[in-house]
Amino acid sequence: MTKCLGCGARMQDKNPHEEGYVKDINSLLCKRCFEIRNYNAYSMIEKDNQEYLNVLNKIAKTDDLLILVADLFSLDIPKLNLKNPIILVLTKADLLPRNIDKEKILNKIKYNLNIIAKITISSKNNYQLDELYTLINKYKRSKNVYVIGYTSSGKSTLINKMVHNYSQNDYEITTSVLPSTTLDLIKVPINNELNLIDTPGLLDEGSIILTASKEQFKKIIPKKAIKPIVIQIKIDQTIFIDDLMRLDIKKGGCLVFYMSNNLKLERFYKNNNKLTNLKKFHFENLNNEDIVIKGLGFIKTKNIVSLDIYIDEKIKITKRQSIM
Ligand SMILES: Nc1nc2c(ncn2[C@@H]2O[C@H](COP(=O)(O)OP(=O)(O)O)[C@@H](O)[C@H]2O)c(=O)[nH]1
Ligand SMILES: [Mg+2]
Missing domain, CATH: 3.40.50.300 (P-loop containing nucleotide triphosphate hydrolases)
Structure with missing residues (x-):
């Protein structure tokens, strides 16, 4: 049984919906690898971690x-x-x-x-x-x-x-x-x-990469060096990062966003309910800490910041001592 040189899947010519499918079993690449390389077309394959943990055990x-x-x-x-x-x-x-x-x-x-x-x-x-x-x-x-x-x-x-x-x-x-x-x-x-x-x-698990759509993907993954965006906060305001997350800033300070510059960052000073149906995370009195949004990037806080973040409940948010 031969393996695809591109992805390692076992080659088969029986089921077009399963991995390793190819019309001509003597080809070097499976149909999926051929399409990713030549047409930038991609079909998502669902995997679970158990298989990979078995590999690591070996x-x-x-x-x-x-x-x-x-x-x-x-x-x-x-x-x-x-x-x-x-x-x-x-x-x-x-x-x-x-x-x-x-x-x-x-x-x-x-x-x-x-x-x-x-x-x-x-x-x-x-x-x-x-x-x-x-x-x-x-x-x-x-x-x-x-x-x-x-x-x-x-x-x-x-x-x-x-x-x-x-x-x-x-x-x-x-x-x-x-x-x-x-x-x-x-x-x-x-x-x-x-x-x-x-x-x-x-x-x-918990990465925004696993829940994002293909369109969002293109914005989330930076293609060149990111330029941090600094936002000084004087009065309460709301910041949206595309349609992915909402930040309601309750207390002063300064936020520095380290994430792809293809994401749209918008500020609002007036009431607006967009995205408040998402899961809320509250952070109190952050100073020189990073809020890490898994797969998306992180936000450095300075000069004492309190805020609420609304985001898809599957995405993991943590804080750490700032690495910057
Ligand atoms: N900017 C940048 N992108 C990279 C680098 N290495 C990999 N990538 C990109 O990261 C994505 C995933 O890479 P891949 O090698 O398929 O990851 P794998 O799943 O760990 O094998 C692809 O879009 C790569 O082009 C790098 O050094 N710099
Ligand atoms: Mg790989």
Whole structure:
């Protein structure tokens, strides 16, 4: 049984609605990968996390090196039960404003994993990929190095870039902005001594990515470095972020929005009931704390801010000591 070179799904010519479907079983790519690559068309595949946890359990039985990829923009490290040595890779550095100290952020991140090295990179701009490649070769325990992390964090893009930079081989995994593009393990040989093994990725529960429509998606995922938007608040007011969330600011201060600049940010001073049917989260006296809206970005608070946020109940909102 052959696997699709793009997503790892087992190829089949029986059911067009199931993964790995292809008309001609001798093709290299399944129909879905062909369509993502050639027409930018995408059919969503529903996945649950149990399958991925089973994959991680198998990996846990080896003592192979893992590369844990997390997105510098959403900065969330999954809690996993693994003892393997891990290189923590924070990617998409190109999306943060240039003046932000990425190394400082790296040092503020908390986790309880066996992390033996950590690095920030950008696959898009080739930032620190040579350094990462050196770390991989230094710490690998066998030929096999697994690339794990949340779906859409940038695992497959990183492997494609590694192939391009460091291998004589020709290989391209399918990537896309939507979750669950990679469906099964894909072993990608870099040279005789190193295989990078791509994995489907953990679904990021509570992320706006899992509830957004395709149209919203295009606005939520930034394509270039974000410019933070600073809003000083003198009197009570309401701020809307597209049709995704509402903020009712009750007390003074200053808010700095770190999210895609394709999202429309609107201010209102008068009464308006839009989005008040959504779930309400209340925050009191925040100062130098970030409100993190999973998958969307974060809002830094300064000079004591109290506010209510209205947003889809499935989306996780947390606060943390500001990383800025
Ligand atoms: N700006 C930027 N986008 C990236 C980078 N790496 C990956 N992406 C984008 O993130 C999305 C998900 O990438 P993908 O590799 O498919 O993620 P995976 O699910 O972890 O394999 C795609 O739209 C990529 O183009 C990066 O370094 N910078
Ligand atoms: Mg992938």
